[in-house]
Amino acid sequence: MRQKYTSFSNLKNAGRLAAMACIILTQACSNETAPSPPPTPVKVLTVGRSSAANAIELPGRVEAVRSAQVRARVDGIVLRRLYQEGSDVAAGTALFQIDPGDVQAQLRQANAGLTRALAARSDAAQVVKRFSSLIGRQAISELEYESARNNLRQAEAGVQDARAALDRSKLAASYATVRAPIAGRVGRAEVSEGALVSAGAGTLMTQVDQLSQVYVVFTKSSSDLLDLARMTRSGEVRLPDLRNIEVRLTTENGQDYGVVGHLDYAGLVVQPGTGSQALRAVFPNPHRDLLPGQFVRGVLQAGTFVNVLSVPERAVMIGAGDTSVIVVGADNVAERRLVTLGESHDGMWIVRSGLKAGERIVVEGWQTVVPDQKVAPQPFKPAQQPAQQASSEG
Numbered sequence: 001m002r003q004k005y006t007s008f009s010n011l012k013n014a015g016r017l018a019a020m021a022c023i024i025l026t027q028a029c030s031n032e033t034a035p036s037p038p039p040t041p042v043k044v045l046t047v048g049r050s051s052a053a054n055a056i057e058l059p060g061r062v063e064a065v066r067s068a069q070v071r072a073r074v075d076g077i078v079l080r081r082l083y084q085e086g087s088d089v090a091a092g093t094a095l096f097q098i099d100p101g102d103v104q105a106q107l108r109q110a111n112a113g114l115t116r117a118l119a120a121r122s123d124a125a126q127v128v129k130r131f132s133s134l135i136g137r138q139a140i141s142e143l144e145y146e147s148a149r150n151n152l153r154q155a156e157a158g159v160q161d162a163r164a165a166l167d168r169s170k171l172a173a174s175y176a177t178v179r180a181p182i183a184g185r186v187g188r189a190e191v192s193e194g195a196l197v198s199a200g201a202g203t204l205m206t207q208v209d210q211l212s213q214v215y216v217v218f219t220k221s222s223s224d225l226l227d228l229a230r231m232t233r234s235g236e237v238r239l240p241d242l243r244n245i246e247v248r249l250t251t252e253n254g255q256d257y258g259v260v261g262h263l264d265y266a267g268l269v270v271q272p273g274t275g276s277q278a279l280r281a282v283f284p285n286p287h288r289d290l291l292p293g294q295f296v297r298g299v300l301q302a303g304t305f306v307n308v309l310s311v312p313e314r315a316v317m318i319g320a321g322d323t324s325v326i327v328v329g330a331d332n333v334a335e336r337r338l339v340t341l342g343e344s345h346d347g348m349w350i351v352r353s354g355l356k357a358g359e360r361i362v363v364e365g366w367q368t369v370v371p372d373q374k375v376a377p378q379p380f381k382p383a384q385q386p387a388q389q390a391s392s393e394g
Helices: 002-031 101-135 142-174 222-234
Strands: 040-046 051-073 076-081 094-098 177-179 184-186 204-221 246-250 261-266 276-284 295-312 323-328 333-340 339-343 348-353 359-363 373-378
Touching: 002 184, 040 323, 051 184, 051 276, 051 339, 076 101, 094 204, 142 246, 177 323, 204 222, 222 276, 246 359, 295 339, 359 373
Parallel strands: 040 373
Antiparallel strands: 040 359, 051 204, 051 295, 076 094, 094 177, 184 204, 204 276, 246 261, 246 295, 261 276, 295 348, 323 333, 323 359, 339 348
C-alpha cells in the first residue's frame, strides 16, 4: 500500500515539472523577435535638369478661311438651280437663275430714259448755239441767253442721271443670274425652283466655303497666357515667333490629322464670361477632311522649358488634395515627398518644387512601398526614352 502511494506521488510531481517546462518554453518563444521582411524591389530614376518641350493641349473648332452666304439681290421667282450641291465651284460660277422679266423691263425703261435725256440735251445745245450769234447783235437779252445755258446744263445732268439709272438696271438684270462670290465648296440649296426670293429680305439661297485651308480656333485661359508671357520674359521658356508655333491636331475619331499647322492670330480681347482668349491656327486641308464646325483637339508646341526638372507620369501619386513621389535616400530608405507639378510633356511631368537634381525617385513598384522602410533599388530603363532630363541610375 505504501508502494502504491509513492508511485502516485512520483507521477504527480512529474506532471508538475512538465507543465512548468511548457510555460518556460512558451515565454521563451514569445520573447524572440520576428524576422524583418526583405526590402521591396523597386525601379528608380535619378532626376536631373535639362530642356523640355512646352506642349499645350487645347480643344478647338474648325472654321472656313472664307465663307460667303449667297443671298438674293433682286425680287423674283427661282427658275432653276444651276449647280451640283456639295461641289467645288470657281468664283463667278452661275448657281441660280431668277426670272429676269421684271428687271429686263426696268432695263428697257432705263434705256428709254437715256434716249429722252439725250434728245433734251441736243435741243438745249441747239438753243444755246443759236442764241450765241444773237447775243452779239443784242437781238436777245442777257437774261434769255443765261436761261438757255442753264437749260443746257440741266440737260447734261439729266443725261448723267439717265445713264446712272441704266447702269443700275443693267446691274439688277445681271443679279437675275446668281453667281458664286468666291471660289470654294457650295452647300445645299436653301430655296427650290418656284420659290419667291426678295432682295429687301435678303433671302438666303446657299453658302460657299473655302476649304483648301481652314482655321482652327482654340480658347486658353487668360491667366495661363499671362504666366507664359512671364516665363518667357524671365527666360524660363524660350518661345518662338507666333507664326512659327506648330500645332498638331487630333480629330473627333481620335486619329492624328497628320498635317502640321501654325498659329496665325492671338486674340486681343478677354471674354468676360469665361476669362479666356482666342488662339487661331491655319491648316492645309487638301482632302477636305476638316469641315466647319468640327470639334478637334490641338497640341501647341509653345516653345521650350529651360533647365527644369521632369519626372515620368507613372512615378507621380495624385491624391485628392496633393501630389507626391517616393524618394529613395542614400541608405535606400523610402520617403514620401510632396511635389508641385507644372506642365506635362511626352509622358513627363515638370516638377516646380519638392525635388532636387540628383535625387532618386521610384518609378515602378511604389504601390507596395512602405515609407521609412528600406527598398531594393534597381535602375529604371524605359522601353523608349522620352524627351526628359532625368537619367537612369547606373
